Amino acid sequence: MKISGLHSNSLHPPALSAADDAAVAGEEKLPYILLELEAYVADCVNATTASCTTCDGKRVQVTLCPRRPPRVSYVCVHSPNAAEVNMEPNVLATDGDLLLLRLTVAAIGRRIDDNTDYYIYRAGAGGGAEGPSLILLPRPSTGDFFNSWNIGILRYCPGGAGADDEAYVLAGLNERRRWRRPDGELDLSLYDSEQGLWKTVEASLKNKELRQLQHGGEDFCHENSKVIAVGGDAGTVAFVDLWRGIIFCDVLPVLKDDDVTPTLRYVKLPRPLRRRNRDRERGSDPRLYRDIAVVGDRIRYVEMQAHYTESTFFCNKFVTDGWMAITWSMPACVDSPPPEGWQLHSKVMNSRTLKVDQGNTSAALVTDKFCQPVLSLGDGVDVIYFTTKWSRRDADGWVVSVDLEKKELLDEASFVSQRNVGINLAYIHSRISSYL
Template sequence: MDRRQRHPPTSTSDGAPLHPSLLLNLQVDTASDGDGNDTTASCRTSGGAHDVQVTLFAANPPGVSRLQVVRSAGASAPYIVTTEADLVLLGVPASADSARTRSGYDYFVYKLGAGEKGASSLELLPGPVPSSLSLDDSHVGILRRRDSYLIVALCYTSSPGKYDLHLYDSKSGGWTTKQASLDQQQHMDHCHVNRKVITVEGDAGTMAWVDLWHGILFCDVLHEEPRLQHIPLPPPLLPTRELGGCPRNARDIAVINGRIYYVELQIRTMPGSSSRGSYISDGWTVAIWSTSATGPWHGDCWHQDYKLDASEITVGEKLVHFEGVAEPTLVRLQTGHPTLCLHDSRVVYLMAKVDYQDEKAWVLAVDMRNKTLQAVAKFTADRVPGFCFTYTHTRVSEYLKMQI
């Protein structure tokens, strides 16, 4: 008999139904033992000596959901490679000795399900992974098909405009590689650096590799000779901004209900406050653009849906009496430098600290259309160095069909 304690993941503590999309913490919890719930699944490691157990602990946004991995080996933490539809690709250290490099990891596909006929599962990817491939969310995405999936990675080569397209097919259980080329009529005036992968889908299996500073490379990965199409992102909110460093704190992109949505956060610096890379924030602006997920794509295909200045945000009716949170959080939100995540077509989630003396933060749901602070939730950032980008949008909860 299974004696694990059950914690149904399809409802919240107040009985509200689980939202079809979640904010998933990229920092994976680890344990040597732990309770499961109806999303729990397990699998043997590649060496066959140990079990790995994975469980989703879900929370409605702006609460942040988390994965827990229970395993008996490995000194380094597991990590989330990417997520798409009901699938999460995880890297887990194969042993304590081999965990110092990514080559010492086992890779598992965690498929979410619930109920007697749709239990969650955990599958070990057969090795080896192509030697030139780095499994991380800046290069790797998942194309979900009816009864299978492809893990797809776009990697640079030494030839300009030429890329290696690595594909793992769950049906064959093996990797193949194709050559993908940028159309010769297109020209990029910058070096494209992959920062995020989005799955557009369609009959051709369209996926996109996004340089969040500059533009998007679209690719029909199911074609025998896939071609790449480049489109630029909308111009930055601050035209004179020098684009450099990691953009993940201030820019995000997602496919939502048949459209591609892109969001940018631009922080204003108080004049004279910049010194050695630090500054004092004087507020910020955030904007959302969108374009069709079916194309055609070109430089002026983007439409600006919303633009909001921090000073315009008011507290929503549900938060007026949320004592000790709403007003301090709103002040911190309006004058600080939050991190950003796009969740749906009109709501953005920002993480901000009210008190920089501790490791607590607030995740804030801002309704761009109504210009309101819609909801807040506490977040513990004790394992996030520098308080940076730490969670991502996922639709895995849409596939949890367990009755409650």
């Protein structure tokens, strides 16, 4: 694939408010933010700005622009030395104070794979001794190309629990070789910041566990949607197929000993709201309808589907009438699947029944085009953020926050991007704002 050029709106990031400026300066601590996956290419400088050089010696800077949810935060990338940034930089993963960024620097028409590098941005308290930093990572020796659905970050302490030193591991699935592997076997790419090297390892589910999953004569299938850090002494990372289940993998023992084979465990996702899922049948991105995250000491999971009612105009036909959603959780147990399994938290069977402030006639409440449920990272709350649009083909829309437990619409904010035409994944949640 070749570099095609920037979208014109990628040069014009949204304006920040006075409240946003307070978050940048660290005067208001936001426990988490919603962060746009596509960065802007603009010369924005604030207390979060960090810079480094590209592989050919040109300077590149990264700036974080946090905004209180449901407003969407974003990243700005700029090259004072005129490095050719002709594709939108991408946020691939986040954990704590870290962001993994993918940046392609080359002229239009050049190959993307040959000109793409990965960077780690680390947040730092404004004015403190440890300010923000940006580091260029070595390219994977296997030539793997990572996306937001197949790589994640895990922070760990090399000196053990309670030590002051902090390192990180990047854990990714080798998608290019996935189809050549037998059922239940995976190729993993791991980058350890302590060693500064990538390594590729093979891992497989145990035969007994694999046979239990191959019920009904179906072959085992895992198409990764998201990677989340679970943690623990073994450094557990979860590779999530949001249509099917979770593969838990212990990565730290592999970094310490080349002869160690990664330990894998599998947990199925909860039963769906409706047995027949039309979105899945269409081959849609599951992240538009499901999300998963570690919040506190539990793994939380949300599923949404369209709510259908019988048409008043056509016999035996059904039309979309709002949406329904359900949240589950289970202990973030890193040693073995928890015996109690998934526990149901909240359920909304028809969004038309949500409580709203009297007199609120926002367009965001009457449209049926809801998608992309994103879990709040606040502990002890059941708040979900949704993207909504008038039409699936619209570029702009709203982000709406809903308390599923109280069945109440909390807040909304316009999402004017002009870069996300149609229904697609636009942002993720991140705790990086709490480190500013």
